[in-house]
Amino acid sequence: SQQGEEDPQALSIQEGENATMNCSYKTSINNLQWYRQNSGRGLVHLILIRSNEREKHSGRLRVTLDTSKKSSSLLITASRAADTASYFCAAETSGSRLTFGEGTQLTVNP
Amino acid sequence: GAVVSQHPSWVICKSGTSVKIECRSLDFQATTMFWYRQFPKQSLMLMATSNEGSKATYEQGVEKDKFLINHASLTLSTLTVTSAHPEDSSFYICSAPQGAPQETQYFGPGTRLLVL
Numbered sequence: 001s002q003q004g005e006e007d008p009q010a011l012s013i014q015e016g017e018n019a020t021m022n023c024s025y026k027t028s029i030n031n032l033q034w035y036r037q038n039s040g041r042g043l044v045h046l047i048l049i050r051s052n053e054r055e056k057h058s059g060r061l062r063v064t065l066d067t068s069k070k071s072s073s074l075l076i077t078a079s080r081a082a083d084t085a086s087y088f089c090a091a092e093t094s095g096s097r098l099t100f101g102e103g104t105q106l107t108v109n110p
Numbered sequence: 111g112a113v114v115s116q117h118p119s120w121v122i123c124k125s126g127t128s129v130k131i132e133c134r135s136l137d138f139q140a141t142t143m144f145w146y147r148q149f150p151k152q153s154l155m156l157m158a159t160s161n162e163g164s165k166a167t168y169e170q171g172v173e174k175d176k177f178l179i180n181h182a183s184l185t186l187s188t189l190t191v192t193s194a195h196p197e198d199s200s201f202y203i204c205s206a207p208q209g210a211p212q213e214t215q216y217f218g219p220g221t222r223l224l225v226l
Contacts, residue, residue: 033215042203042219043154088153096142096207098215100154 006089006101014109019076021104023089024069030092032065032072037086037103046074046087081110112138112208116218123194124226130190131221133160133204139184140206144215145177148201160187160204194225 005024013019025032031050035043049056049065049072056063062075072089086105090098113136123129133143141162146154158179159167166179178190191198203220 035217040201040220040222043205043217045214045216048214095159096144096215097156097159098144098154098205099156100146102153 006087006104008104009102010105010107012107012109013079015079015081017079017108019079019083019106019108021074021087021089021106023072023074023101025072025089025091025099025101026070027091027093027099029067030094032063033090033092033098034061034063034072034074035088035090035100037088039086043088076106079106079108081108083108112136112206112214112216114204114206114216114218116202116204116221118221119219120222120224122224122226125195126193128190128192129194129223130188131202131204131223133187133189133206133218135185135206135208135216138206138208140187140208141184143181143187143204143206145179145187145189146203146205148203148220150201154203157189160189162187191223194223196225199223199225 007022033048034046037043047058049063060077065072086103088103089101115134117132143160145157148154157172160179160181162181168174181187201220205215205217207215
């Protein structure tokens with residue numbers, strides 16, 4: 001299958017809590033990217049972590065990458081209702097091709 | 111940031127007709143663009159890589175005669191769904207990378223296709 005795996009498939013939390021999503025991929029990568037998609041809309045790029053990096057922060061986002069395990073995690077701290085969306089990881093391989101994970105549907109309850 | 115547009119945003123057509131979807135990079139040039147398909151509640155699946163000045167590269171299982179791709183200029187790629195059938199109903203999204211050395215990809219807003 002072209003797709004990587006993400007877990008959980010769905011996550012429901014209360015506003016203010018942290019949300020953690022995990023992603024696994026299958027091949028060697030140039031970088032690992034995380035995207036957000038609101039229902040029926042296009043994708044918004046959140047953060048990119050290169051294959052030689054282990055951790056990266058951007059605002060309330062923290063991404064880790066473990067190339068030995070071919071896995072990555074996205075942590076959203078102090079979540080807000082507006083963070084409700086689907087989150088996808090995407091592994092970039094040669095030629096800028098992206099292979100997307102199955103996605104996590106995050107619901108943040110006010 | 112960079113902007114990628116798609117047109118139309120949604121289209122309804124009868125089975126057997128062909129539908130053309132445009133993807134434009136509005137403020138940068140893109141020698142490569144990517145086309146994805148997304149079924150409801152599923153992830154994005156890469157269909158093909160559109161290359162300016164050369165033939166598109168299709169992913170395994172994607173019919174090149176069914177999904178015609180033309181990268182007419184450095185800012186425009188088109189995807190034509192030929193002889194569309196209900197199973198082709200989906201959300202089609204394009205992306206274009208910009209920047210170096212590791213490029214950020216900018217995604218269009220998507221085109222929702224419904225084939226009756």
